[in-house]
Amino acid sequence: MSLRLATGLAAFAGDQSLPGMLHVALRRSAVPHARVRSVDCAGARQLPGVAAVLTCEDAPEVLSREVLYVGDRLAIAAADDPELARRAAALVGFELEELPARLDATDGDESAVAARASASEGDVDRALAGAETLVSGEWRLPFVPALSLEPPLALSWLDEDRRLVVRTSAESPFRVRAGLAERLGLPAARIRVVRPAVAGGGLGRSDLAVEDACALVTLRTGRPAQLALSAGEALAVAPGRPAQRVRLRLGLTRGEIVGLEALLLVDLGMDGEAATEQLRASARQALGLYRVPTLRFTGVGVRTHRPPASAPRGSDQALAFALECALDEAAAEAAQDPAALRRRNLRRPGDPGAQALAALGEPPGADDARPVAELLLQLAATRGPASKATSGVAVARRTDSSSDQSGAAVLRLLEDGSFALAAGPAAAGSAEERLYADTAATILEVPTRRVVCSAPDTDSAPYLSGDDAPGGSAAGRAVEQVATQLRDKIREAGAALLGVAVAEASVGAGRVASGDGRSASFAEIGAAALRSAAPLTATAAPTQAKVPHSLAAAAADVDVDLETGAVSILRLRTVVAGGPFADERQATAQVEGGLAFAVEQALAAGADGGDPARPAQSWSRLPLCIAADVPPLAVSFVPGGDPLSRFDTAAHAEAAGRAAVAAIANAVARASGQRLRALPLDPARVLAALPEKEA
């Protein structure tokens, strides 16, 4: 955290307000599926101070006649004050025709299937039939809302050219602009989207939760407008880790995997976007780690009348989780060390199964899991002194996307010797911007504060992230390239200014030195360059065909109270393949965040079952870790992972967190003697699996 953040200076979307600004409120559906028969806005429009009331009758571009989940939008109201806007929205009369709602993704209704993915290789039935050890079962993960502390917020206005400007808390400004252009029927050039700091934990939202409604009010009224969701409203429609189920059969012979059959079912909610890729990614996260000679994978994404589920974290987690648990079970059954069993089965280039992986979108050469062996060895070394704890271990891999990633950066030397940097696309706001500034500053050998990394703005950002693949690593590489290029250019310009050959000039401490004791400061060089109309600028836009990925191993030391079902995590340890980093504390802190998140996911998130028809609206009992909930954490890095992953610290956090969730489940299984295959491992679920002792 920079001093800027510690003193409250970071600017988030809600930190700006404009004179004459309208406040916008949404009316949301209380039923999961219905058609609007008729609308009565008369009462709402009559309230003094109400500037606009919009429904599917006057704003079909944004509001549909059919609502598809509890919390779907029915009306937009704008007024001088937020409470008045809420009252107006509540006053709109609706006659709704309720329609049948699908709330269970497992009902087998083919018409609800929105995505499919499959892959196979070899004769899996035969392999499993002949396997020495066979583990089979169904694993389940519940829906878990992905919550940022910053509720979705948009501010919109028309600039002096009547162009629409939107300030958003969503992650990707370009994606917001593309969505707005499509929905509002405007050319993208007539829209500018600005994205200041975003709060986060890598949970930045990517959908148009508020931007379209807010912008529409501005377009209709000509006035600035702000739409800020309340915390409860944000929770009720929050995306999250979708509910997922995996039916799996895993066969091993003499400690080697011989076959795997997996059926994955994902409850997409009212979402179909990128669902096929989500299913394929789920398979890749698991299969990229191990040598699986025979395979049959089927993934099905089902649309239900629940809020759109997809979230950056955990949507492709289930298959890898199930496989990590099944491997642990197989190791226990064969009385083998679970880490040794994994080491023996790690994927190497050229192993069988490559065809199936390629069909699932794995880029060539990415499926090399050999570094995991070193992670597991290092992890064993972090084991503490013997205690009553039972340990569990697991590994995880995280790749962002199967598509190419591109990033870009522009770096300029200014007349005062400071640097202006624009780079992206960045995920999760200020953390990446800081990282880019640090990276450039290190190469240029100047203090980080001399490099100002600007917030993303579609008017000036040098990149495009329309497909929303977080390209943090491509952007990071672009920053390295521009900093290196600009350093060379400064050296040349400095040499010219000092009248010496470039070979004689050296760069350091914010100056170019001639070798004969004379030197020119970056400020002098920058000012001279600008005066001669040859500004010192560097641009780079590398594309990566190879997707960076993170590999992590984790161990959990737990204690299970066999009489109450309560699980205590005494320590979480992880070793991640990555680094060296520009700022290792930042990377460590982020991985620690992934582990805290794992504690919630493993022990508590979704324990109440989450009534799909009535989403939670209050934060008061949400299982979110406070400082006192987090056990001691040990995080270490082993260099030698994918070198590109040094800019993707969020992916490291995700990999470590996923490994930790499975490690906790494996530890609980060993401590309790019960293989619980559904998360979370809350006391009631654990106790229900334990035999009752006679009183």
Add this chain to the structure above:
Amino acid sequence: MLARGIRSYHRPTRIEEAQDLAAQGAVLIAGGTRVLTSERDVPNVVDLVGLGLHGMSVDDEDLHIGALTPVQELADSPVAHAHTAGLLPLACRVAFPSRLLRGMATIGGEAIAADPDSELVAALAALNAVFLVAHPDEARESPALRFLRSPARDLEGGGILRGLLIPGAPHGAALERVAALPSLPPIVSVAVTTTISGDKLARVRLVVTGLVGPPARMFDAESKLERTAGEEDVLASAAELVASHAAFRDDALASAALRRRMARVLALRALRAAIERGHSRAGTAAPRPRATPTQRVPAPLPNFTSGRIELHLNGRPARLEAEARTTLIELLRGAGIVSTRSGCGSGRCGACAVLIDGRPTASCLTLAVRAQGRSVVTLEGLGSVERPHPLQVAFAEAGAAQCGFCAPGLLLGARAMLDSIAHPSESDVRDALAGLCRCTGYARAVAGVLQSASLDRP
């Protein structure tokens, strides 16, 4: 979310005025955390903070606690610890894991809410608390048994809870709970107090949470135990009575049958611990003495609908316009204080945290008018980039946060703690970080505060 539609705010200093207003249907506010998170329409509110119902005293073996005493003060009180065999401070801590809510909520408000899962309510029942209710015509004393079953009935017709008495100290006490995470409400909890006479149990109180209604005493189990020496078989049959007689709740978190199973185990453990402590007179570790900011009783403010609020904002006098319904966060953001941000709306995340007279407070759950005449410190007031507070430097150097949204709660919570404890332990620090960080695992923040504390006070 702020309770809707507050139109008038009254801050009486005489209890009769409060009784009148309550009898007319105005809603009473003590800490304010429950009223201001409800979705109720609350046109008129009466703030009890001017009645001077704050503080603790021991009188003739009785511990008297004012209804408006913040839960945090009880959690930190060596007196409350000594007088309850450690039970009350412990219950305060586990029932309010959030530092912000613990500092704002009051013992009276918590008792009146009588939440079925509150270990604090269970502790009050196990301590035989007597509730002192001032009615317009008379002062009434209502035993826990009656009051906690239906506080609204005892307060009907303008009754004001002035405070409560905890008569005589038990010799031993214990609290056992089961929850998915330490900071979550318990699925089941059991509070036990014991009074020992010779080698016999003279009195046992056993209270269970996780029931269909508020926490309740288990009379059968208590009588089974009293006048015995607390032999293992007696404890086992008492625990069995708890499991078989209590009306456990069936909900999405656990079935009644599972709660019963947990309760049997917890009852047995709590009884063993409370009896052992009763014999040895050794309680849990007492809270360390802390410097507590003084609580000033504010001046009366009859019928405030809108007007000027005068306060000390980050060390400077400020005059700001507010309506009765304006929250402190709205007041501050309107005055250009943007570090104070709206997050969870429930007092947990700390993004809106400020210090009021040195106490960490969720400004989104505080009416602006409550800041009248007080000192309010925000993150901007802690220090600036040019002149940062040592804690801010330590946070920045430790890499304590990634996005900074939660910084107010973590930093101001740490600041308040460092003002009251000279040499904090790691658990003091974890407890003080008032909020939720969704980016990191708190380890850097804890390290930053500990480092700052050691630099401050070598």
